[in-house]
Amino acid sequence: MSDSTFPQGFLWGGALAANQSEGGYLEGGKGLTTVDMIPHGANRMPVKLGLEKRFTLREDEFYPSHDAIDFYHRYRDDIALMAEMGFSVFRTSIAWSRLYPNGDELTPNPQGIAFYRALFEECRKYGIEPLVTLCHFDVPMHLVTEYGSWRNRKMVEFFTRYARTCFEAFDGLVKYWLTFNEINILLHSPFSGAGLVFEADENPEQVKYQAAHHELVASALATRIAHEVNPANQVGCMLAGGNFYPWSSKPEDVWAALEKDRENLFFIDVQARGAYPSYSARVFREKGVSIAMEEGDTEILKNTVDFVSFSYYASRCASADMNDNNSSAANVVKSLANPHVPRSDWGWGIDPLGLRITMNMMYDRYQKPLFLVENGLGAHDEFNAAGEIEDDYRISYLREHIRAMADAIADGVPVIGYTTWGCIDLVAASTGEMSKRYGFVYVDRDDHGNGTLARTRKKSFWWYKKVIASNGADL
Ligand code: BG6
Numbered sequence: 001m002s003d004s005t006f007p008q009g010f011l012w013g014g015a016l017a018a019n020q021s022e023g024g025y026l027e028g029g030k031g032l033t034t035v036d037m038i039p040h041g042a043n044r045m046p047v048k049l050g051l052e053k054r055f056t057l058r059e060d061e062f063y064p065s066h067d068a069i070d071f072y073h074r075y076r077d078d079i080a081l082m083a084e085m086g087f088s089v090f091r092t093s094i095a096w097s098r099l100y101p102n103g104d105e106l107t108p109n110p111q112g113i114a115f116y117r118a119l120f121e122e123c124r125k126y127g128i129e130p131l132v133t134l135c136h137f138d139v140p141m142h143l144v145t146e147y148g149s150w151r152n153r154k155m156v157e158f159f160t161r162y163a164r165t166c167f168e169a170f171d172g173l174v175k176y177w178l179t180f181n182e183i184n185i186l187l188h189s190p191f192s193g194a195g196l197v198f199e200a201d202e203n204p205e206q207v208k209y210q211a212a213h214h215e216l217v218a219s220a221l222a223t224r225i226a227h228e229v230n231p232a233n234q235v236g237c238m239l240a241g242g243n244f245y246p247w248s249s250k251p252e253d254v255w256a257a258l259e260k261d262r263e264n265l266f267f268i269d270v271q272a273r274g275a276y277p278s279y280s281a282r283v284f285r286e287k288g289v290s291i292a293m294e295e296g297d298t299e300i301l302k303n304t305v306d307f308v309s310f311s312y313y314a315s316r317c318a319s320a321d322m323n324d325n326n327s328s329a330a331n332v333v334k335s336l337a338n339p340h341v342p343r344s345d346w347g348w349g350i351d352p353l354g355l356r357i358t359m360n361m362m363y364d365r366y367q368k369p370l371f372l373v374e375n376g377l378g379a380h381d382e383f384n385a386a387g388e389i390e391d392d393y394r395i396s397y398l399r400e401h402i403r404a405m406a407d408a409i410a411d412g413v414p415v416i417g418y419t420t421w422g423c424i425d426l427v428a429a430s431t432g433e434m435s436k437r438y439g440f441v442y443v444d445r446d447d448h449g450n451g452t453l454a455r456t457r458k459k460s461f462w463w464y465k466k467v468i469a470s471n472g473a474d475l
Contacts, residue, residue: 006409006472011129011416014082014423014440015091015374017136017181019065021426022095024072028111031101032057033138034149034195035065040432040447048332050191050198055145062449064427064434069443070453071424075119077455078424081441083126085461086468090128091373091419092119093136093181096162103140103158104147108165116166120173130174131373131419133238134163134222136181137429139195149195150186150211153294156218163222167229175234176416177226178309178373179219182240183271184264186212188332192429205287213291216270220303227303234306236371237271239264240333241310243358247319247336260318264333265365272366274302307416308366311374312401315341315354332430345379346436352400359408359415369414375401376421378428378436381458389442389458398460399475406472420464424455440464 019035026032037054038047039061046052057063071078082090096103098112123130139149147154163179182193187208190196194211198204219237226233244260246253262279269277275298284291316335327334331348341349355375362370377397381389398420409415422438425445430436433447440461445451466474 006406006415008471010471011089011131011418012468012472013087013089013091013128013131013417013419014085015131015419015421016071016424016426017133017429018093018095018098019068019136019138020422020429021068021071021092021424023065023067023070025063025066027072028098028115029101029109030095030112031097031103032141033065033095033097034141034144034191035138036063037141038063038065038192038432040064044432048189048192050189050196053197055141064432064447064449067449068427069424069445072115074453074455076122078441079119079122079126079128081455081457081461082423083128085423085440085465087126087128087423088468089131089176089417089419090123090423091131091133093133093138094166095138096135097138097140099165100140100158100162102142103162104143104154106161108162108169113165113169116170117173120170124173129176131176131178131371131417132166132170132174133178133181134166135159135179137185137192144195144197150214151196151207153214153292155214156221159218160221160225163218164225164229167226167233171230175230175232176371177233177235178238179222179235179271179305180215181238182311183212183215183219183238183267185240185332186215187263188334203288206289209284209287209289210291212267213293213297216267217297217300219271219305220274220300223305224300224303236307236309237268237305238373239268239308239310239362241312241358241362242315242333243354243361244316244318244335245338245354247317247322250320252320253318256318256320256322260316268308268362268366270301271305272308272368274304276301305368307369307371308362309371309373310358310362311421312355312358312372313375313421314349315351315357316349344377346431348378350377350397352404355401355404356408356411359405359413360411363408363413369416371416372405372418374419374421376438378422378438380435381437381442389456391458391460394438394458394460395463398464402467402472402475
């Protein structure tokens, strides 16, 4: 329990991502992205994981990102709803392929710039601070087919050109930036995470860690450019977070949990501390990985982030004998199902104390301000007889997690803000479903693309408005 209050100026809001909300997948000159190729249904996972090459769209499949929730056309009304809840921050991403449809052009698409300027101006109109991710899973497809995506060093040049365009075009409108969403997901879901597909005869670990190196260099360069363009810019990295617990107190299980944490924290270790961690040499040796670096990379990596952002849905659990058969399929980051925590409709753990543990660990490790940029409960919502959605389960999940965050603040962890995931219902990244809902606002659309797209406020809408108005005191 906590009676701590949030600091003055704490940023409260919610988060969406371009690929899961905008739709308009070929409008305004936008090019196809990796996410546009990922269908709903049985073929989704093999494509997401990079095991099945899918470089063309099929007529017999449904692609949820193509229309998503039509935020591209409805953003004004949606932002008005956020303003009504009292948001002081709104996290979204820029679709790289709206600015650079193929990804390797030398100049940006003016229609893409105009769209995001209008979007960020709309936020500013209500005093909402945009928090903008440069790449939330959606790599332009042309970069995948022509260059092999992040396995290719040329991506560093393409990404930094795109990043500079964003910093310059939206200077004065956007101050908080994230380079790559959940950068560690590259290891767990290589196609949706980083546009990687594998050849039969190659070591996937080699491809993934080489791609990771390119992303880390690109992220550090983008951070440097952001500060050059405007020293007031604040740049963060972004981790798919959640500590691993050992399955038991057996030393082997404790070691397994530590190794699993390192696998994910590796990325943030580089982005927040400016160098490869000492343990990485052994990991690379054991995986048969040898990273090709260019002269100057070590210096580039020293451009560390200003803050560390992360998503937290649940803690994780590992044992020494964990394998694909006993790991839970609840998330792309494999974990044992911890019997001590309840589960959501989709089998994801519900563990608020795990958030406090994760936040304390991250601040102990990095000594940089944290930003919790995704947290929430994916659940089935049903209208009652009065035509309302009484999502008390969601309120309860968020309340407990906000309490845990308050406890972490009381523990001495500096936190910039909190953006709940999917503040308006959107397409689920893992399953492509609309029925896995996170929002304070219901969107009338089903898993197969039917529905009017009308927005309806849920009970949690009014609850969150009260939370924000009281700066987290009235939960
Ligand atoms: C994170 C992603 O992994 O979790 C989001 O950054 C995603 O894009 C969120 O939507 C929740 O996962 P899901 O599969 O329920 O949408």
